Amino acid sequence: MAISSLPQEAPAQPPTPLLKPGREVIVDILIEQGVDTIFGYTGAAVMPIFDAIYRRIFPHTGTVPNIGPACPNCSSQCRNYGNCAANGIDKETRCLTPLFVENDMSKNGNDAGTVYKPGSQVIVDMLLEQKVETIFGYLGGVVLPLFDKLYDAPIRFIIPRHEQGGCHMADAYARATGKPGVVIATSGPGATNLVTGLATAMMDSVPLVALTGQVRTDLIGNDAFQEADTTGITRPITKHNVIVKNPNDLAQTIREAFHIATTGRPGPVLIDIPVDMQLAQCPIPPKKDIELPGYKLRPQGHSRQISMAAQAINAAQKPVFYVGGGVIISGAAETLRATAQKANVPVTTTLMGMGTYDQSRAESLDMLGMHGAAYANFAVQHADLLVSIGARFEDRVTGNLKTFAPNAKIVHIDLDPASISKNVHVDIPVVGDARQVLEAMMPELEHKPRTEWFEQIAAWKAKHPFRYDKKKDVIKPQYVIEELYRQTQGDAIICTGVGQHQMWTAQFYKFKRPRQFITSGGLGTMGFGLPSCIGAKIAHPDKLVIDIDGDSSFNMTLTELSTAVMYKLPIKVVLINNGYMGMVRQWQELFYGRRYSQSSLVNPDFANLARAFGCAGLTVDKKTQVPDAIKQMLAEEKPCVVDFHVDREENVWPMVPAGKSLHEMNGLDIFEMA
Amino acid sequence: MKHILSALVLNKPGVLAHVAGMFAARAFNIDSLAVGPTDDPSLSRMTIVVVGDDRVVEQVRKQLAKIISVVKVQDFVGQDTVSRDLMLISIACPPEKRPEMLALIEMFNAKTVDIGPKFVMVEVAGPESKIEAFIEACRPYGIKSLVRTGTVAMARQSHGKIEE
Numbered sequence A: 001m002a003i004s005s006l007p008q009e010a011p012a013q014p015p016t017p018l019l020k021p022g023r024e025v026i027v028d029i030l031i032e033q034g035v036d037t038i039f040g041y042t043g044a045a046v047m048p049i050f051d052a053i054y055r056r057i058f059p060h061t062g063t064v065p066n067i068g069p070a071c072p073n074c075s076s077q078c079r080n081y082g083n084c085a086a087n088g089i090d091k092e093t094r095c096l097t098p099l100f101v102e103n104d105m106s107k108n109g110n111d112a113g114t115v116y117k118p119g120s121q122v123i124v125d126m127l128l129e130q131k132v133e134t135i136f137g138y139l140g141g142v143v144l145p146l147f148d149k150l151y152d153a154p155i156r157f158i159i160p161r162h163e164q165g166g167c168h169m170a171d172a173y174a175r176a177t178g179k180p181g182v183v184i185a186t187s188g189p190g191a192t193n194l195v196t197g198l199a200t201a202m203m204d205s206v207p208l209v210a211l212t213g214q215v216r217t218d219l220i221g222n223d224a225f226q227e228a229d230t231t232g233i234t235r236p237i238t239k240h241n242v243i244v245k246n247p248n249d250l251a252q253t254i255r256e257a258f259h260i261a262t263t264g265r266p267g268p269v270l271i272d273i274p275v276d277m278q279l280a281q282c283p284i285p286p287k288k289d290i291e292l293p294g295y296k297l298r299p300q301g302h303s304r305q306i307s308m309a310a311q312a313i314n315a316a317q318k319p320v321f322y323v324g325g326g327v328i329i330s331g332a333a334e335t336l337r338a339t340a341q342k343a344n345v346p347v348t349t350t351l352m353g354m355g356t357y358d359q360s361r362a363e364s365l366d367m368l369g370m371h372g373a374a375y376a377n378f379a380v381q382h383a384d385l386l387v388s389i390g391a392r393f394e395d396r397v398t399g400n401l402k403t404f405a406p407n408a409k410i411v412h413i414d415l416d417p418a419s420i421s422k423n424v425h426v427d428i429p430v431v432g433d434a435r436q437v438l439e440a441m442m443p444e445l446e447h448k449p450r451t452e453w454f455e456q457i458a459a460w461k462a463k464h465p466f467r468y469d470k471k472k473d474v475i476k477p478q479y480v481i482e483e484l485y486r487q488t489q490g491d492a493i494i495c496t497g498v499g500q501h502q503m504w505t506a507q508f509y510k511f512k513r514p515r516q517f518i519t520s521g522g523l524g525t526m527g528f529g530l531p532s533c534i535g536a537k538i539a540h541p542d543k544l545v546i547d548i549d550g551d552s553s554f555n556m557t558l559t560e561l562s563t564a565v566m567y568k569l570p571i572k573v574v575l576i577n578n579g580y581m582g583m584v585r586q587w588q589e590l591f592y593g594r595r596y597s598q599s600s601l602v603n604p605d606f607a608n609l610a611r612a613f614g615c616a617g618l619t620v621d622k623k624t625q626v627p628d629a630i631k632q633m634l635a636e637e638k639p640c641v642v643d644f645h646v647d648r649e650e651n652v653w654p655m656v657p658a659g660k661s662l663h664e665m666n667g668l669d670i671f672e673m674a
Numbered sequence B: 001m002k003h004i005l006s007a008l009v010l011n012k013p014g015v016l017a018h019v020a021g022m023f024a025a026r027a028f029n030i031d032s033l034a035v036g037p038t039d040d041p042s043l044s045r046m047t048i049v050v051v052g053d054d055r056v057v058e059q060v061r062k063q064l065a066k067i068i069s070v071v072k073v074q075d076f077v078g079q080d081t082v083s084r085d086l087m088l089i090s091i092a093c094p095p096e097k098r099p100e101m102l103a104l105i106e107m108f109n110a111k112t113v114d115i116g117p118k119f120v121m122v123e124v125a126g127p128e129s130k131i132e133a134f135i136e137a138c139r140p141y142g143i144k145s146l147v148r149t150g151t152v153a154m155a156r157q158s159h160g161k162i163e164e
């Protein structure tokens, strides 16, 4: 988009500095700096800026410069990549000089019993020791030694089309199985392409081990070709990261990485491995228990705290269990069901907690929060006790914190002490693993009838179910999801992008088991849908795996369709195509006076595009075609994309506007109308 | 309220970056940070002064403890602690002011470490309040430059006070 020059206001030298909203100041300064074209993508945190830009733009199609990497000094054959001139090697010999000098460690201090191997082989051995079966990754100069050893290793390798895709695949593989995902990328751009994937995994506590190549240790810090400070860049978006600079550390570092990624509150761990470490002779010390003095796990929970929580539950008239992804991670879904039924307490889940509690049960309150069920939000606001299990009181869940669950005493069960009392004041904190804590609590719980409370909940459920207009002669997005739910008997593994379609999926697909719903909750990463669908399908080749995606989200990573084709993965993509960044458009409709600044794209013909990739592709624009199209899709043996042209301006209801209290939902009356 | 946190961390590259990065990412403000080795070569000690209400400082403590290379974190609040800053300060001091300045230095139990025709450099160690008072006392003479280490602290084991 291009900004025209400022409207000509004669600047009459104001005596005090002119006060303007920050968004206007930003655009003023951009114009002052001579910016006439901006490349950008909207989202909740930049919508005010987009609104300011909207006032001053002419529609304009910018061309994106096509910049590819190239050796700045000589031919692409140069084995010194860009460093030849810096190293004072002349042009004739530069292509002949060996890039790396093998470091023979076996000569110095070889302890008896310790095996020495090239680092690249040590990495493979460690991956096998950790029982890794599948790796996602992309090649590059400084990981060639490792890839050479992987060539002979009994490990399945999946090449994505972009490292971000590979990272999401490994992430979904982990979410679908509970085993750690492994992703490999080269230095520099390979590593930076992992950033979104790592942050996504970090926010949703997904166990991931990322291995990145790095330039030779003696070049680090010299701005070598494809050098990036990978550990610096990824520090805040990994649970832990390290760079290996000593061959003696390599093997143990990998063992520790798997340990840290998979225990406690899981998360991504990145190991940056300079290429000379891959070539050096590295020892493999005998396997022993991991000792990390700074890493303590407290899974049991304090028995006094557990008793206090149990007594609070027994005493409560109107308790609610508020359950997050921690319950899935700890494998506590079954224990949770038993606990809730024994104590007779209704259960609401966060987006990440979906699947922990069978939604077909009467005491399931489904999802709470900004686009949660009205009955869940009402129940929380009326509760006298809120028991949070493996959830973290995120703002999309709580609405205005000051008025969140105003009458409730709060019990918080979480493995991460830092999550407790971070956002809300907690009356009874229990630091521990959800399953262990619930199991310890169970004998102390009493069954209480709570007839009034359950009657009240049933009344809310009857009055405010998730609803939409079924009469209108357009394809309602909710209808597509409902029909998909019906035809798959609620049994498919569902992945999503981010936006309205994600919320409708959470509202209209009822989940019954953990690890069935794979979505980017914490970071809200558009483009997660397709790669995660591929990762989950690789983890579960026998299960039906479906990506319910938005048109704009899908556009971000649809290149991974060719990965699905290459590995013959019969995944399904249900495209909820409203021709908008629907969620953003909804906010602009409601809060920015319908000014749809930069929130629609010109989409390709997705069905045709899918066919060009080697997938099956269908377009559906009539309501009556929906059931057959889904049937056809489910029968399809190739990867299949079905492009549903849905009602363009449908909104997600109910909605708690940002900053409002949970019970102040918009759209409840719309519900009753329908 | 001011809290002094004392963190035992692994003496490995990248640990300071992890700690500093966490403070920046979580928008915690720190007053001072002092790092140094301990008697165990594998460990370093970081002393961090944070100002904030109890909830914020509790979060700081937990987030610090969560960093894999941080072994142990203590909050000294409510404990009897000895805390010290070290300062080097260079003060404008022409010869005619010397006797006055030396008396001041003596009064504060400070130490003259360098002296020239126009200045005197002084080393002062002590609780933060003493350092602040010395700075104020020097201001009228003209401070040329000043460096401080940030607070280091240790909890008292005994109950009696030998010196404050």
Ligand SMILES: Cc1ncc(C[n+]2csc(CCOP(=O)(O)OP(=O)(O)O)c2C)c(N)n1
Residues within 6 Å of the ligand: A041, A042, A043, A044, A497, A498, A499, A500, A501, A502, A524, A525, A526, A527, A549, A550, A551, A552, A553, A554, A576, A578, A580, A581, A582, A583, A584
């Ligand atoms: C990578 C990324 N960029 C921007 C956003 C902000 N954002 C949230 S939802 C949304 C629109 C999504 O559009 P689409 O995928 O078509 O889904 P819809 O809401 O229309 O169902 C945007 C831009 C985001 N979540 N992720």
Ligand SMILES: [Mg+2]
Residues within 6 Å of the ligand: A499, A550, A551, A552, A576, A577, A578, A579, A580, A581, A582
């Ligand atoms: Mg859309």
